[in-house]
Amino acid sequence: MYKLNLETCFSPALYEPERHSGAIVVVIDIFRATSAMCTAFEHGAQAIIPVATVDEAREYKGKGYLVAAERDGFVLDFADFGNSPFNFTPERVEGKTIVYSTTNGTRIISLAAAADSIIIGSFLNISAAVRWIKMQKKDVVLFCSGWKNRFNLEDTIFAGAMAARLLSGTAYTTICDSTYAALDLWSLASTDLIGYVEKVAQRSRLRDKNLDDCIPFCLGMDFTRKLPVYCDGILIGIEVQ
């Protein structure tokens, strides 16, 4: 029986666009972008426009959009709030189109532009994402954002969690060392996720800026059934049954 292919990419610097033109690409940035996006849709956001630069974010603000934008842990002066999932409350986001400033996220989406489809994954919507993927019958790439092109652990263990679910059926197979590594790291992390991420570099970075309050939340499973799907510069949240 022909099996679908599952791969994992640990960094934008390792992504090979030409190899993944027919695949579903799952964009992963657990601390905090993809977790925040899933939260926004659960709380009723209508759409999210990811933008790379401060200038773009400011321009959208001028047009009346709600803007979530930080640099180095500080909310930009023109923005409505920062990039933490906790900022995307129902009161603020319901029915709104939000501009989300994310240099890395925007770069990843543009790298993956030739893919069959681009979706946003996080622990918060993992079951919904897996159910949706299984319906598509396409190859999958688990694309970890990393940090400044570097490997990171939190995105990797999420990729491992997702790979474990996809490979538990008969549809998918892998011959990719990155996926095997992610599966093994997930097997070590899964019994005590919050304890495991104590050591990750991004956790220290967020703690140093008092931005780590959202970490236990970002590691919680299935907060939402909404799956953010990217299309023509915009993310919309589809409800997955």
Add this chain to the structure above:
Amino acid sequence: MYKLNLETCFSPALYEPERHSGAIVVVIDIFRATSAMCTAFEHGAQAIIPVATVDEAREYKGKGYLVAAERDGFVLDFADFGNSPFNFTPERVEGKTIVYSTTNGTRIISLAAAADSIIIGSFLNISAAVRWIKMQKKDVVLFCSGWKNRFNLEDTIFAGAMAARLLSGTAYTTICDSTYAALDLWSLASTDLIGYVEKVAQRSRLRDKNLDDCIPFCLGMDFTRKLPVYCDGILIGIEVQ
């Protein structure tokens, strides 16, 4: 107390030369280049010249050098033998300068050119390499060759083995997620190294070409006390007590 820094790099595509100019770089290509180089020095080779292209290898052959060169699993017609460690027998290599064809290895060495020093690591010389590093009192980068820029498991578990030894003392510390991942993967692999590498992609590649006979040998610890050190285009093997 000031501690020395330990980092791990999973692929040439992730290496940041400017950040590592004062460090010792350990070049790792377990299947098979760095294992073969360590074997050659244990068997009496005087020096190894790593070259990137077939043309360079052929040119050296014309000058009378012993040349180890393969492409896609086939020994090149002008070469003396292929790239497996088993080819570097004492009868062939004692007292000789050998030209070793390795596209990836040569690229890595040139990427690391600004480092304080470049050494060759493999399971075959792990204890010697660790002893030598501890004497230098310098930061260390464990530089995995990977395969065609991709992450691979065998180089990563070796990096984990080496990191475990360096971090077991008080001299080194790390805040690098790649190192944590390598340590965790080593903890899973170390109890049954040969069993663990059954799944790695390079093992399948070598098996498909009948080149996998050297795998158990490449996973054996401390075959030699020789440490290949790179200097001005040439590797020499120093004996580490």
